[in-house]
Amino acid sequence: MKAREILSQELERFNLTLSEELRSDIPLVDRIMKYLSNIKGKQLRPVFLLLCARLGGPANDSTYRAAALIETLHIASLVHDDIVDHSMKRRNAFSVNALWKSRSAVFAGDILFTKGVLLSLEHKDFDIIKIFSKAIEETIEGELVQISKTQKLNLNEDVYYNIIRQKTATLLKAACEAGASTTFRDPEMISKLGEFGEMVGMAFQIKDDLLDYGTENIGKPLGNDIRERKMTLPLIYTLNNCDPVVKQQLLLIINKQNSNEEKLQYLKEQVRAAGGFNYAEGKMIWYRNEALNRLYEFPDSGIRQALEELVFYITERKY
Structure with missing residues (x-):
């Protein structure tokens, strides 16, 4: 993938920052953190964050801290999701609650959240903390709205879009906006990349909805x-x-x-x-195009092309 080629040095530095942040002097916590570090996923949110930062200039210390924060927040949310869903597996590996039981998993998720926030606080990255705090609030609200609507079998399309915006798109919006805030000085450019991330997040979730039906074999x-x-x-x-x-x-x-x-x-x-599959795919493509329209407002470059490729990867993936 072009994004990973362009970001090879940045991703190496990011993973070093993340590994350092996940260390603990408490043996049980350290074992859980190392386990989570070894089963990390595609790290899409840090990749988007780093690329959006690179659109404005070279990545800096603040960029890497923001990338570490978004990844620790994401991992923490997955740990807590597995507890709520009683999931024994995550990414073809045992979940934290399967190996260490729910009580330890809850605390592990809490520590992850705290570690990410403290890293930014210690370096006075207040703008980044504000961006992510707002995103976390919206994500939790989205989960609660979905729970209430699930009980009543919501059939309102607008409510659905609001739920996936809060649950999924908001965090990707925050990643793009936070990355941009570390290199751009123009608030309009930062906001534009935030909108780009939100549109990508919407398309990402609709694609996930389609994959739940086992489409495309x-x-x-x-x-x-x-x-x-x-x-x-x-x-x-x-x-x-x-x-x-x-x-x-x-x-x-x-x-x-x-x-x-x-x-x-x-x-x-x-x-x-x-026609439910075709309709959903059409909406996914609409959000993808909205994301690309915002991206194309930035000058053509290898970084912009990598972001474009990433958007198509997300909407054309098979899993």
Whole structure:
């Protein structure tokens, strides 16, 4: 991937900063932190942050601290998500709560959050802390809104967009905005890259919704969101546009038969027949184009091209 080639030195420096930040004098905490460090994912948020910073100039110490903060916040959120969801696996490895039980996992997530914030506080990166604090508040609010709407089976498309904006897009917006704030001086440019990140985040989540249906023969288990009664875009569109009889059948599956593989397969077929997949993909492409329109306001460069490639990777990925 072009982004990783361009950022080879920056990513090495970032990972050194992150590793240093995850160390602990407490043996149990240190073991958990090292374990999490070894199963890290694609680190998309730090990559976006570093690239947005590079659009404005060379990365600096503040940039690396911001990248470490966004990654520790992201890891902390995954640790807590696994506890809430009773997940035993994360990225084909055991989750923290599977290995150390929920009590230790809660504290591990809390420590991750605290470590990231303290790193920025110690260096007086107040603008960055403000950006991420606002994003964390919105993310938590989004989770709570989704819980309330899940209980009532929300079928409102606008509510759905607001939930994914808060839950997913806000954190990517914060990453791009924070990265830009370390090298740009023009508030308008910083804001523009924040908008870019938000649009990418929206497209990212809609793609995730599509992948939950096992589309494109990726071999992904079908229906995790449906089992949790999460109303994602393909299903919302289908329920609002299908025959009333079919709608009642689908609602029955969502409410009472969401562990039946045969019923889930029927639901998937109805979503396809109603055009739910095509509709969601069209919305994803719209958000992708909105992101690119904002990106194209910046001069053409290798950094801008790497960001463009990353946007297409996110919307064309198979998993």
